[in-house]
Amino acid sequence: MTILETRPLADVGRLERGDGATLTWLGQAGFLIAQGGLRIVIDAYLSDFLAEKYRGTRFPHTRMMPPVVAPGDLTGIDWLLCTHGHTDHMDPGTIPTLLAANPGARVLAPRTERARAIERGVAEDRLVLIDAGETVDLGGVLATATPAAHEDLRRTEDGYLFLGYVLTGGGVALWHSGDTIPFPGLAEWLMPFRVDLALLPVNGRDAERAANGVPGNLTLEEAVELADAIGARAMLGHHFGLFDFNTLDPFDGARRLAGLSPRADVRLVEIHTAYRIPPVVRPPLSVLIVCRGNICRSPTADGILRAALPDHRIDSAAIMDWNVGKPPHGETMAVAAGRGIRLDTLVARQIQETDFEEFDLLLGMDDHNMAAIRALQPATGRARIGRLGAFAAPGEETSIIDPWGEPRATFEAVFDQIKTACDRLAQFARTGITINRERE
Template sequence: MRLTETPLPAPLAQILAQPPGGALRLFWLGQAGFVIEGGGRRAVIDPYLSDSLAQKYRGTRFAHLRMMPAPVAPGAIRHVDLVLATHAHTDHLDPGTLPALLAANAGAALIAPRAALATALERSGIARQRLRGIDAGEVLDCGGITVTATRAAHEDLARDEAGHHRFLGLMLTMGGARVFHSGDTIPFAGQIDEVRALRADLALLPVNGRDATRAGNGVPGNLDMAEALDLARAAAIPAMIAHHFDLFDFNTAPRPRIEAMARASRAPHALAARADMSYGLASQATGQIP
């Protein structure tokens, strides 16, 4: 199975104002954010479409200034069935994005880790009945979209006082495909077996890496590109989109290097996320969307 990459035929707001179709399509929102649609359903995962972090960290060493503009306004994304957050960090569970996105999609539910439910409720501004919790090992049937949660280690496999995992990976089964978003993570014991068991068709993996400078300033790390490719390969995932770069200058990786490593990879077939493209999956044998 190979990724397809198609230039956007119109501004993203115009595309996402229309109902989703049957075929699997993905759109990168920057950082770890994606719109994923298929089977007539649309999901938004980890959207950061504001400057709330620049406001929070104004005047500090890491000012969180955007390197790329938000490709769409939160309220312009319509026909959304699910909004998902992998963890409570602001660039994944954003008070500058969620209220407008969820107000524009009154029927959409918000799925967040059980460890982050209070934060999700506060930042989203929604009624409690629209919020659903999930933890590692759990599966939610969301009416045409199935969500499966795994562990993630954003430096460590942290849990809250009740034992719920603070960081999750989420697999969405929709449109006849299994799309695994790892959340923010580094390698950890048991990760390969856990991810391989998902039998994912496509992995969305962070590649901004980690180093002592960031760790020493409270910035937790992620996989680098080599580790992301290794994880997808070891977990038998045939396709991968690299993301979580090009947004903050202190927490990114060079795009030319990521693209070069993606081009050199045969298994998985890999691409570096771009906001001016849409993504799909095609069978290597037939060239058709499965």
Template sequence: MTPARLPLDPRFPNPPGSDDDVALWWLGQAGFAVRFRDTLLFIDPYLSDVLADKYRGRIFPHRRLHPSPVNPSDVTGLDLVLCTHGHTDHMDLGSIPYLQTSSDPLFVVPRAEAVKGVARGIPAPRLLGLDAGESFARQGVTITAVPAAHEELTVDAHGQNLFLGYVIEIGGLRIYHSGDCAPYPGQAGIVRDLSVDLALLPVNGRDAHRRDHGVPGNFTLDEAVTLCRDAGIPSLVCHHWGLFEFNSADPADLAQRLTSVDDIAWRIPELGVPFTVSGASA
């Protein structure tokens, strides 16, 4: 596979010969771009370096280990931006205003974080708040929100989830992005009922040291594989590594550990390198 040339083409065109497939690009951390034909959506794009300023001199300095793969101001034709929760590496105040420079996307956020979304630069008319169990459809895309536990299921004073995952139905595929998430009771059944084809799951794990210093964690690799098996998901893409030194995983180690997994198609993505998946209707 040819390494990506950064910055990426901000139009995110389909790779040659894949016009009827769903194309995905890993943008680093939990971020993905997804294209099907004329529709382009982003999930959790962290394309700035604002956290390096916020945490400079602290125990976890949040310095980027790689550059942003695209300048958010240059992105064109962006239809939807999904933010799974309010942490800055998922709802990025350094990207949100600039993603509106050359596009006019709709932003989907947890309803519990709608005020934060507006404060981060989302115009109220362009913001859609969802809670777990709710869905909406637009331009041939259906988004269904499911609970996420980062590391616990957490709700606001109105009982609305602060952390979400999304199942995105596009091009005949159902793609599950869990958001930042660890296992919780009933999760496999919720996801299984949505007939997911591809799971985008964080695999950087969790521990008391990070949690005690304000960094809740995610699935371990084994837990991500187990969820795919229990929920009947045939394909897994591992993410949420490689951006911050203190909160990462070794891709070579991930690949080595996955060599014994032969019942699930798995991928360790490369930054900015597109891959395609064929859907039932493609």
């Protein structure tokens, strides 16, 4: 399926604005993006800073390709986004010149990298800081930070060291993952945005690079699997072709890609090419929450999400048929009512095959739920499948225990856990639906 529109682009600086989003590769993980009336640069490495720093070492960081544009020639830029503090993403050889050429531009960076951003040329009054789960309005595009694991999911008291960004605006949602490997909960965080285009690193990782202080990323196969897991319409693989010790051979990549069967429109990115992802109008996100009996955990999430997302389709269902037609458990209703959530109109039902076509997300609570949901999933089902608990704690496959038969305190603890996860899911769903308001 072809989703991306492409055309040659001899002059990177002449990237056109328009409906949807148009972007071009700046090399490594860098892109220039025209979206929502803005021109955004992300992770630009347009210098030879690393070659000078590592000259004469085992990994001299000699460029395999010249910069596609000089940083001072990128004009009309509104924002520079940095996913983390590594030099090929937060480049002291690019930032001062780029900002000097664009006096109105601001910089979005991880809160953990405040000092490094300032040290590399960002004035404090032009710096905006963010952490995973937070959203910043760039002025036509919403940027939501997602956690990334550059070999590990590292954080300090200030937040996560490595981030990705979902950019929602102009009728589309783009996701630049930052440098990352797969980790539990990553796919779930992206599912509510219904990403149109995922920009994913594909240079992989190995023991030799790790032993020499070069953390790795997704393999091509992992990137394709992740793009399909989140339901992305298209994917561009990047982060190759710059340093010979940390790259993907594009010919080998094309061969490997030919052996895969992705649902998404998957390409390996090329220089001097403009990629356009056209806008879409979608109905509000629909979510089905599933647990074993549909009288404790799933109706709790159902009620919380209905209150938080009144314009969305929310429902819940059981794996088993024990409680079909029954109201939620008495303790479940009492605890929810005490927190301002009414469940008295809900009635248990069993999951059906049609649910996999009718809902965008199917979210289970624990290992048993997930195994049962996947066993029931038809080959043609469009719903994305994940764990509700992943929204509470990225990096953990958080199970939400069944409180049935347990004391009141367990019901209260389960409610709190579900509420935390549902609040973040609702936040992401509301951010994602801004696409439609912009199109109107």
